Amino acid sequence: MADTASGSVDRSVQVKLVLLGEAAVGKSSVVLRFVSNEFQANKEPTIGAAFLTQKCRLEDRVLRYEIWDTAGQERFHSLAPMYYRNAQAAVVVYDITKASSLEKAKSWVKELQRQANPNIVIALAGNKVDLVKSSSSAGTMSTSESEDEADDATATPGETPSVADGESESLRQVPREEAQAYATEAGLLFFETSAKTGEGVVEIFTEIAKKIPIEHILASTRGGAGRPGVTGGRDGARQDGVNLDENQVKGKDACNC
Amino acid sequence: MPTDNYFDAIVLGTGLTESTIAAAISKAGFKVAHLDTNSYYGGHEASLSLDELAQWADVHSRPDLTAQSNNFSSVTRSETVPPHSRQYSVSLSPSVIPAVGPFISSLVASGVSRYGSFKLLERVAIFDGTQIKSVPQSKEDIFQDKTLTLIYKRRLMRFLMFASGEFELSNELAEKPDVPFFDFLISTFSLSDEIATVITFAMAYCNFKTDLTLPALRRVRKLLKSVGRYGPSSFLVGYYGGSGEIAQGFCRTSAVNRGVYILGKNIATISQNNGEESELSRTYKYTVELDDFPETLYSRCLISSPYHLSAHLDSITTVSHSTPTSGSTQPVAFAKCIAIIDKPISFKSSEHVSAESDENSSSTSGISEPDTAIIVFPPGSLASGSSNSSAHVLTTGPGTMTAPAGKCIFLNHLTEMLSDSIVAGIIYISIPLSSLVDSSPEPLIKPYLDTVLSMASSKDRKTEPLFLVHYVQHISSPEPSVTPANTSPSLFVTPLLHPDLTQSCDEAAVAAETIFWNAIRSLESSREGSERPPDTNVEDINTVESFWPSVGPSDDDESEDGW
Numbered sequence: 112m113a114d115t116a117s118g119s120v121d122r123s124v125q126v127k128l129v130l131l132g133e134a135a136v137g138k139s140s141v142v143l144r145f146v147s148n149e150f151q152a153n154k155e156p157t158i159g160a161a162f163l164t165q166k167c168r169l170e171d172r173v174l175r176y177e178i179w180d181t182a183g184q185e186r187f188h189s190l191a192p193m194y195y196r197n198a199q200a201a202v203v204v205y206d207i208t209k210a211s212s213l214e215k216a217k218s219w220v221k222e223l224q225r226q227a228n229p230n231i232v233i234a235l236a237g238n239k240v241d242l243v244k245s246s247s248s249a250g251t252m253s254t255s256e257s258e259d260e261a262d263d264a265t266a267t268p269g270e271t272p273s274v275a276d277g278e279s280e281s282l283r284q285v286p287r288e289e290a291q292a293y294a295t296e297a298g299l300l301f302f303e304t305s306a307k308t309g310e311g312v313v314e315i316f317t318e319i320a321k322k323i324p325i326e327h328i329l330a331s332t333r334g335g336a337g338r339p340g341v342t343g344g345r346d347g348a349r350q351d352g353v354n355l356d357e358n359q360v361k362g363k364d365a366c367n368c
Numbered sequence: 369m370p371t372d373n374y375f376d377a378i379v380l381g382t383g384l385t386e387s388t389i390a391a392a393i394s395k396a397g398f399k400v401a402h403l404d405t406n407s408y409y410g411g412h413e414a415s416l417s418l419d420e421l422a423q424w425a426d427v428h429s430r431p432d433l434t435a436q437s438n439n440f441s442s443v444t445r446s447e448t449v450p451p452h453s454r455q456y457s458v459s460l461s462p463s464v465i466p467a468v469g470p471f472i473s474s475l476v477a478s479g480v481s482r483y484g485s486f487k488l489l490e491r492v493a494i495f496d497g498t499q500i501k502s503v504p505q506s507k508e509d510i511f512q513d514k515t516l517t518l519i520y521k522r523r524l525m526r527f528l529m530f531a532s533g534e535f536e537l538s539n540e541l542a543e544k545p546d547v548p549f550f551d552f553l554i555s556t557f558s559l560s561d562e563i564a565t566v567i568t569f570a571m572a573y574c575n576f577k578t579d580l581t582l583p584a585l586r587r588v589r590k591l592l593k594s595v596g597r598y599g600p601s602s603f604l605v606g607y608y609g610g611s612g613e614i615a616q617g618f619c620r621t622s623a624v625n626r627g628v629y630i631l632g633k634n635i636a637t638i639s640q641n642n643g644e645e646s647e648l649s650r651t652y653k654y655t656v657e658l659d660d661f662p663e664t665l666y667s668r669c670l671i672s673s674p675y676h677l678s679a680h681l682d683s684i685t686t687v688s689h690s691t692p693t694s695g696s697t698q699p700v701a702f703a704k705c706i707a708i709i710d711k712p713i714s715f716k717s718s719e720h721v722s723a724e725s726d727e728n729s730s731s732t733s734g735i736s737e738p739d740t741a742i743i744v745f746p747p748g749s750l751a752s753g754s755s756n757s758s759a760h761v762l763t764t765g766p767g768t769m770t771a772p773a774g775k776c777i778f779l780n781h782l783t784e785m786l787s788d789s790i791v792a793g794i795i796y797i798s799i800p801l802s803s804l805v806d807s808s809p810e811p812l813i814k815p816y817l818d819t820v821l822s823m824a825s826s827k828d829r830k831t832e833p834l835f836l837v838h839y840v841q842h843i844s845s846p847e848p849s850v851t852p853a854n855t856s857p858s859l860f861v862t863p864l865l866h867p868d869l870t871q872s873c874d875e876a877a878v879a880a881e882t883i884f885w886n887a888i889r890s891l892e893s894s895r896e897g898s899e900r901p902p903d904t905n906v907e908d909i910n911t912v913e914s915f916w917p918s919v920g921p922s923d924d925d926e927s928e929d930g931w
Contacts, residue, residue, distance in 0.1 A: 182623035187661075189629035191409050191616035193483060196608065226454075352607075353488055353598045355472065355481040 123166065123173040124325050127197055128316075129227075130180050131219040132204035133212045137238040140306035141204060142178050145316055150307050169320045176200075176316065185219075195227040199328065200234070200319045207237040207303060210284040213293075220297055232322045234300035234315050237290050241305035243283040373663045375401045375628070376891055378656055381673030382631070383411030384461075384611050384873070385862040387618035388880035389671055389887070391478055394625035396912045398891055401665055402622060403656070407632030409616045411673060412439065412865065413461040413872075415609025418453035418708070418835060421445075424460070425837050439675060439864070442808050443839040450708060450834045455772035457609035458706055461865065462762045462796035463872045464489050464603035464742065465610070467594035470877035472604070475614065477916035483617035487768060489603040490738035491715060494570045495745045496562070500715060500823065503570045503744075505600050520560060527557045527567070532592040535585055549584035550577050569746040569758045573870045575800035576697045576756055577747050587871070603870065605740045607769045611873065633658040635676065640859075651894060653858065669858040669890050671883060677861055697756075699800035701842045702867050703809035705817060707795040708771070708835040711824040712737040713763050737791075739767030742869065745816055752815040757800050759816045760869045765793040795820050795833075798867060801840070810838050841867050858890045881915050888912045 130138045143149050146165045167174045179198070184190045203219050205212035216235060223233060287303060294301035300318050304311035376398035379390045387409070390402045408414050416424060425445035465472055465486070475481040492503040504510045510524060535541055540556050547555070549572060553564040568574045571591055572584035594602035606614055623629055636657040641649040652666035714737045745759040753759065766773030771792035797816050799809075817833075824831040843866060860883045865872050892911070 180624075182620060183626075184620070184623045184629045186628070187630040187633075189631040191619060192415075193608070193613055193616040193620065353486045353604055355476050355486060355598070355604075 123175040124323075124328055125175050125177060126199045126320075126323055126328070127177045127179065128200040128202065128319070129194060129198040130178065130202050130204065131185065131216075131223070133206070133209075133215040134183075134186055136204045136206040136209070136212050137306050138202075138204045139180055141202070141236060141238060141304060141312055141315075142180065144306045144309055144312045146178070148309070150309075152307075165316070167316050167320050169317065172320075172325055174320045174323065174325070192226060195223065198227055198231055199323055200232045201227065202234045202236055202315060202319075203299075204236045204238050205285065205290075206239050207285045207287075207290075208239055208242050208282045213237075213285045213290060217293065217297075220299065230324065230327075232300070232319050233298075234302065234319055235290065235294045235297075236311070236315055237285060237287070237301075237303040238306060240303040240310060241307045373401075373665050374652055375399045375665065375667040377401075377669050377671055377887060378403065378654060378665060378667040379671045380404070380635070380656075380676040381411050381862070382406075382409045382615055382619060383673050383862070383865065384413045384615045384618075384876040385865060385879045385883075386411070386671065386673050387615040387622070388474060388478075388876060389862070389884050390627055391480070391618040391621040391625075392880065392884045392915055393887060393891075394622040394627040395478070395917055396888060398888075400622055400627040401656075401667065402619060402627055402629050403633065403635070403658070403665075404631045405634055405676065409619055409631070410460070410612035411615075411675075412841075412867075413459070413463075413611035413615055413876075415457040415459050415612030418449050418456045418458065420453075421456075421458045421706070421837060422449045425839070428839065439842050441840045441842065442806075443837070444808065444810070445837045446833070446835045448835075452772055456708065456792075456794070457607075457613070457770045458708075458794060459609035459612055459770075459796070461611050461867050461872060462609075462764075462798070463611055463867075463869055464605055464740075464762070465873050466590055466870065467597040467602055467604055469590060469594070469874045470881065471873035474877045474880070474916065478618065478621055480614060480617040480621055483620060484614055485607040485769070486604045487607075487740070488599045488601040489605050489740050489742065490601070491736075491741035492570055492601075493715060493741060493743045494566055495743065495749050495819065496565075497749050500743060502715070503566055505602065506595055516563075520563060523557055523559055524563060527553065527559065528592065530557075531585055531588045533589075535589070536582070541581065541585070544581070547581055548578045549574060549581045550579075552581040565746050570742075570744040573744070573758075573760065573868070575699050575758060576802065578697050590874075591870075603742075605764065605768050609770055611876075630658065630661065633661050635659075638670070668894055669860070669887050671860045671862065671887060673862050674864050697802045699757075699802060699843060699866075700804055701801045701840050703797075703799040703801055703805075703812050704839050704841055704867070705795070705797040705809070705813040706835075706837040707797075707817060707821075707833040709793050709795060709821070709824050709831055709833055710791075711826075711831045712739075712765060712791045712793055713741065713795070713820065713823045715741070715823070738763075739765040743820060745819075750815045750819065754799060754812065756802060759797060759799045761798075761816065761820055762796045762869060763793055763820070764796075766791055770794055792834075793824070798869065804842075805840070808838065809840050813838060857886065858894070860886055884915055 130142060132138050140150060142163060143151070146163045162177050162179045165176050165178065167176060179194060181190060181194070184194070201223050203216045203223070205216040220233060220235070223231060290303075291301050293299075300315070300322065302311045302315050302318075304315065306312060377390075377393050377400050379386050379393075379400060379402045382390075382402065382404040386402075390400050394400045404411065406414070408416065408420060414420075414424075422445055425443050428440045429443040429445075465475075475484070492505065493500045494503050495501075504513055507525070507528065510516065510521060513521075516524070530538070530540065544552055544556070550564050550568045553559045553567055554561070559567070567588065568577070568579070568584065572579070572587045574584055591602045598604060619627070619629065636659050637655070638657075639655045641653045641655060649666075652668055654667045654670040656665045656667070656670075658665075714735050716735060741763050743761040743763070745753060745761070747758050748755045764770040771794055773791045795817070797813055797820070799812060799816070821831050821833070843864060862883060863875075863879050865876055865879075868875070
């Protein structure tokens with residue numbers, strides 16, 4: 112790895128992250144919150160963006176997430192294999208106020224295990240937590256989220272919620288413990304999030320960053336010196352790949368990082 | 369939303385041409401529903417895992433042929449599918465991409481190039497009757513070639529100058545318009561048989577010795593223009609099976625521009641309304657119902673691959689077959705073979721390029737193992753092979769992510785292998801047929817396959833394919849041009865792509881652009897004064913000015929590095 116050390120100063124590691132989940136659980140909103148710290152109520156399904164990028168700093172490393180939205184292709188089970196290719200991370204989103212969306216999330220996890228790179232880091236995100244709690248308690252819950260905590264969650268799956276957080280908790284259909292138990296069993300990171308308030312959103316991406324085998328990615332893309340942005344994070348075999356856009360005028364700097 | 373199932377266009381089939389059209393129409397601001405009866409993307413150009421390939425072979429070898437499998441016959445496969453099926457991406461339409469041409473322009477202009485990965489084709493070689501020789505890829509290579517005499521180098525250079533220019537109006541061509549290319553090279557440029565053979569089959573990629581001069585010259589010119597754009601080779605190879613992967617990229621582009629995707633549903637009915645019931649049905653004249661799908665889909669125009677069409681639309685259309693151009697033999701079908709091997713194909717640094725000038729050789733022993741290569745067998749080059757047809761072979765390996773490499777891949781061979789050196793690869797063989805055969809293509813393919821396999825064998829171990837698929841792919845002759853039964857031109861059928869190694873991608877791009885413009889004209893003319901369903905946004909549709917709109921800010925959020 113001698114040759115990676117020299118370039119490590121400004122070298123960011125490209126990580127492809129795919130979003131999955133039932134329609135309208137807030138996949139795009141979670142990403143929008145992460146990428147531009149915004150929230151739009153009644154957001155239209157995402158249009159026109161091939162993928163979004165956001166940097167994530169982790170100690171001395173910088174990860175550059177390339178976040179792929181399903182673009183609606185999941186609606187009729189028509190996601191192309193290309194979508195999963197070389198994804199190093201996935202966020203599977205469900206809506207905590209809709210029990211069926213967790214079942215859907217589980218089937219996406221299965222699909223990832225079947226289709227995707229075997230080392231993929233998967234995070235399960237129960238979104239819309241703002242709907243079931245008073246605003247005062249928002250933000251206290253997820254910041255300490257970690258894998259360790261997952262081990263404490265030994266509640267029986269399927270059990271009814273134990274925490275009643277005011278009357279709005281009645282909207283909740285997926286008990287936190289149930290989802291947590293499933294995530295632990297399936298080896299997923301787990302968070303409850305609110306794209307609306309921002310709760311838990313950044314944490315997903317930081318925790319994923321910690322689990323990504325960065326050294327491995329760097330090692331496999333060594334040959335890509337000079338254009339780490341292109342070769343990084345995809346596959347090792349890309350070192351002699353050709354960038355078709357090279358002869359083109361460079362796109363303008365529209366990145367919202 | 370009530371307008372969810374009203375579309376400007378319904379596109380049937382996710383082959384390369386249809387996918388390109390869907391992306392372009394979506395990008396132009398029209399609402400597209402894109403359907404395929406297969407559960408995979410890519411149609412006849414799909415990239416499949418080995419399991420999927422085996423399944424494809426089974427479906428297409430059933431005697432109760434569905435409409436779309438009419439294009440394939442004599443499909444056979446090995447019984448056992450090797451392990452790690454998903455690590456393979458096998459192309460049903462193996463092809464390379466000319467570095468200059470309409471297809472690559474579309475890839476770049478549409479932004480789809482960002483979804484794919486590409487590398488240069490590493491080697492073009494030709495079998496001269498006794499051995500495999502590298503074909504020079506540039507003028508420099510020719511200069512350094514020690515086997516050519518000076519006089520032939522001069523003649524060759526003269527031809528290359530001619531072929532890279534505006535030869536259409538030249539005297540050389542005017543004198544002999546209907547001469548086969550091979551004869552033209554010999555009579556007009558006094559080239560030797562050997563050089564003419566290389567140019568005819570490994571530069572112009574002619575199918576038969578009788579192929580005409582003008583189209584062949586155009587292919588040579590394109591090749592010469594392509595050299596140097598991205599590197600020394602004229603061709604690029606797309607990762608993960610090329611066309612099938614790129615088709616997925618076009619589909620994603622359509623999807624991020626509101627395209628709706630429904631795969632794996634059989635089409636129950638397609639009908640054309642005559643507008644008697646309502647204004648709405650006059651505008652949205654096509655109705656598509658799918659099995660197992662609750663909604664009926666309506667659209668203003670319909671674009672279909674020929675094989676989706678045949679089962680449903682014959683009743684409302686008249687398909688006119690144009691007569692094939694006379695004068696030269698045209699292929700009516702291709703005998704094809706896909707072989708999976710567990711050894712790389714190795715090339716000896718032949719005398720054709722002398723040892724000291726051969727910098728491509730990756731090892732010192734004079735053996736190189738290119739990840740991707742084209743090997744051309746001219747007609748008559750193999751005693752037991754075809755005397756009329758040339759055979760085109762494409763080999764791909766792990767470098768283009770089409771086959772696995774590395775540890776513990778073939779556990780069934782545990783005893784003899786210490787894993788790391790294992791490199792799997794795919795051999796594609798394609799032989800044009802000038803007349804239809806009912807018999808299996810295997811005997812025809814075999815001598816070619818054996819020759820290529822011998823390049824992957826060592827003295828002590830003969831390489832046998834791990835998995836084999838043979839089939840005949842028909843060019844439903846010729847391209848169907850469809851005229852809708854009534855006068856309104858709102859039904860478009862994409863031409864069946866020729867499964868041509870070097871031309872099919874560009875052919876798809878050209879066909880896609882033609883149909884795109886026809887569809888846009890149809891959509892724009894019917895927009896005026898037509899009845900639309902409630903709450904449809906009309907205002908966000910502008911006049912379409914180009915096949916691919918210039919890249920706007922919403923398209924390149926990720927352009928930080930300009931890639």
